[in-house]
Amino acid sequence: MPRRLIAIAAAAATAAGTVALSSAGPAQGADPIDYAALGDSYSAASGVMPTAPGSPAQCLRSALNYPNVIAERTGARLTDVTCGAAQTKDFTAAQYPGIRPQVDALSADTDVVTLTIGGNDSGIFIRAALTCSIAGFFTGGMGSPCKDQNGSSFEDTVRDKTYPDLVDALRAVRAKAPNAEIAVLGYPWIVPATGGCFDKITIAAGDIPYMRSLQATLNDAVGRAAAETGATYVDLNGLSDGHDVCQPPGVRWIEPPIGAQNSIFAHPNALGEREMAAAAMAALDLG
Known part of the structure; x- marks a missing residue:
């Protein structure tokens, strides 16, 4: 506690x-609890309007992101430095001119830290999503062109590069906030386990399990890094199953490229952010 x-x-x-x-x-x-929120666009809720007042424009930080939901529900004193496109390196170095490293928001007085990070490292996830969407478009959704072209390269990079970088980033968080409870959230599922929905995201049916496996590998890396550094891993695999981009509005947590309600596809909507907040609060026993 x-x-x-x-x-x-x-x-x-x-x-x-x-x-x-x-x-x-x-x-x-x-x-009130001193609460600091770090992380990338999934923490910032990039694309969900309205924008958080006073936040840097380049960070695309929403007033409805899960840190704000947690702070509202708990009365915590929130310091929110979440920023779209953040990578693990941006915890200890400036992401943009004039924006300090994210761990600078922490101190020995910080009680709670939440974060989502790793998905942008090495450009793996966005590159895989774009590559597979383009490949699927040109095959009319048939076969597994993305897997055929890229094999295990994406997952190999997550295991070999992203995982150790996650460990380093979480150690930096612990060093700056030695007394805090740290919760590291996994990424909600973007695509279903099988099938897909070509009318919403142009990934070929045979590549849907390939993309799902990549995300499972990323979440596994996040969970293992949390365990290695003494942080709490908030596992969203079970909770977010059935709330992927193929589901209708009001059910899906993640918005698709086609027919999105957010301005940024493959990112959580307001419902997804609320559910992520609830999961983090349960993991931290915050009400």
Whole structure:
């Protein structure tokens, strides 16, 4: 349990005893949780309107992202430095001129940290999505042209490069926030396990399992990095199953390229962000 949550519980117990023994009036409320949100476009909810007031334009940070949902539901004091297109390297180096490394938002007083990171590293996921969509378009959705062209290269990069970079990034977070409870969220499923929906995303039917396997490999890397660094992994594999881009509005958590309700495809919508918030809160026992 985060240090400040323990303090809040202790304060509540003390206040209860004071009320029982005297009539000196209500106890003062405990300080809110110091909560810092780091991460990429899945944390920033890039493409979900409205934009967070005062946020850097290039970060595409939404006022409805899961950190804001968590802060609203818990009363936490939020420092939100999430930024679209962030990679693990941007935790310790400036992503854009004038934007500080994300770990600079942390301190020994930080109680809770949430983040989603790794999907942009080496350009793997967006490159795979675009490559497979283009390949599927030119084959009319037939066969597995993306798998045939690229084989295991995407997953090999996640295992060999993204995973160690995730470990380094999470160690940097821990070093800056030694007293915090750190929750690392996985990525909700973008495509279903089989079948696909060519009218929404032009990935060939034979490449749908290929893309799903790539995302499973990425989430496995995120989970293993969290375990290695003592962070809590928020596993969204089961929760997000059946909420992929092929589902109708109101069911899907991720928007498709064709008929999207967001301005950025293959990213969570407002419903997805709320569900990610709920999962993180449950994992951290925040209400």
